[in-house]
Amino acid sequence: MTAADAVTDGSKNSRITKNRVDVRVQKQQGGFFLDVAFAAEQAGVTALFGPSGAGKTSVVNMVAGLSRPDRGRITIGDRCCFDGETGIYLPPEKRRIGYVFQEARLFPHLTVRANLTFGMNRLKPSDRFVGVEPVVSLLGIGSLLKRRPARLSGGEKQRVAIGRALLCSPQLLLMDEPLASLDQARKEELLPYIRTLSIRFRIPILYVSHQMEEIASVADSLVCLENGRVIEHSPVSRNNRPFPGTPGTCRPRTGDRTPCSRDTGRFPLDDHP
Numbered sequence: 398m399t400a401a402d403a404v405t406d407g408s409k410n411s412r413i414t415k416n417r418v419d420v421r422v423q424k425q426q427g428g429f430f431l432d433v434a435f436a437a438e439q440a441g442v443t444a445l446f447g448p449s450g451a452g453k454t455s456v457v458n459m460v461a462g463l464s465r466p467d468r469g470r471i472t473i474g475d476r477c478c479f480d481g482e483t484g485i486y487l488p489p490e491k492r493r494i495g496y497v498f499q500e501a502r503l504f505p506h507l508t509v510r511a512n513l514t515f516g517m518n519r520l521k522p523s524d525r526f527v528g529v530e531p532v533v534s535l536l537g538i539g540s541l542l543k544r545r546p547a548r549l550s551g552g553e554k555q556r557v558a559i560g561r562a563l564l565c566s567p568q569l570l571l572m573d574e575p576l577a578s579l580d581q582a583r584k585e586e587l588l589p590y591i592r593t594l595s596i597r598f599r600i601p602i603l604y605v606s607h608q609m610e611e612i613a614s615v616a617d618s619l620v621c622l623e624n625g626r627v628i629e630h631s632p633v634s635r636n637n638r639p640f641p642g643t644p645g646t647c648r649p650r651t652g653d654r655t656p657c658s659r660d661t662g663r664f665p666l667d668d669h670p
């Protein structure tokens with residue numbers, strides 16, 4: 398089955414396998430040794446969680462191609478981005494990855510519309526599968542298109558940054574503490590969009606946070622890092638959402654945790670809509 402078949406086939410499994418992300422990396426960074434393996438399925442949010450210095454950003458940077466592992470393999474769908482054995486190492490611009498940082502990093506001299514379409518306009522039309530209108534509508538930024546970033550709130554800037562990353566039609570979206578600079582109200586405003594857009598556009602998201610409440614609200618599965626290792630890898634229950642309308646406490650779904658090791662980096666799929 399080709400990737401195109403997987404999109405149109407409609408069966409749950411074929412959809413989910415299209416952009417499966419497999420990460421197995423080792424790297425010595427000064428005195429810090431990172432040895433991490435996990436998988437992230439299509440159409441869902443995989444949270445990378447752990448204390449400061451656990452290695453979350455290091456992993457995301459390796460997936461993005463901003464830092465080179467010493468050993469291992471990184472694949473996104475059928476595309477190998479890194480293979481230590483064969484020497485494959487795709488540069489960041491060839492990985493088809495969107496990256497949303499803590500700060501929106503918008504171009505200050507461009508309007509919201511021009512910011513949104515900046516990366517998209519550099520893609521071949523045949524590589525574009527995300528359209529401007531659905532993104533603008535989903536993120537609720539239609540009324541902002543003519544403004545410049547200086548006239549946006551923090552939450553609005555982050556929505557535009559997410560839209561810009563999405564419009565590059567990435568095969569994977571990396572979000573490194575994208576809400577860290579926002580207050581609680583703005584976080585609650587933005588969180589509902591994040592999982593919805595992963596499902597809607599069928600783009601897996603790797604979401605870095607050290608806020609368990611945030612992860613419980615947004616993530617489908619949890620990869621917990623400590624001191625450069627995966628110490629837990631489990632689905633997050635759909636029934637335990639902490640924000641309004643979704644009462645409950647944060648916890649991984651019990652009963653089907655998978656032991657975390659480099660040999661068992663798979664995890665059971667949570668129920669995708």
Ligand SMILES: Nc1ncnc2c1ncn2[C@@H]1O[C@H](COP(=O)(O)OP(=O)(O)OP(=O)(O)O)[C@@H](O)[C@H]1O
Pocket residue numbers: 426427428429447448449450451452453454455456607
């Ligand atoms: N380029 C580098 N050279 C040497 N050590 C590094 C480098 N980058 C990161 N480290 C070390 O690797 C470890 C993991 O850092 P990393 O930024 O990945 O952690 P993190 O979990 O993202 O932390 P935080 O939540 O504070 O952002 C830390 O001990 C850090 O000092």
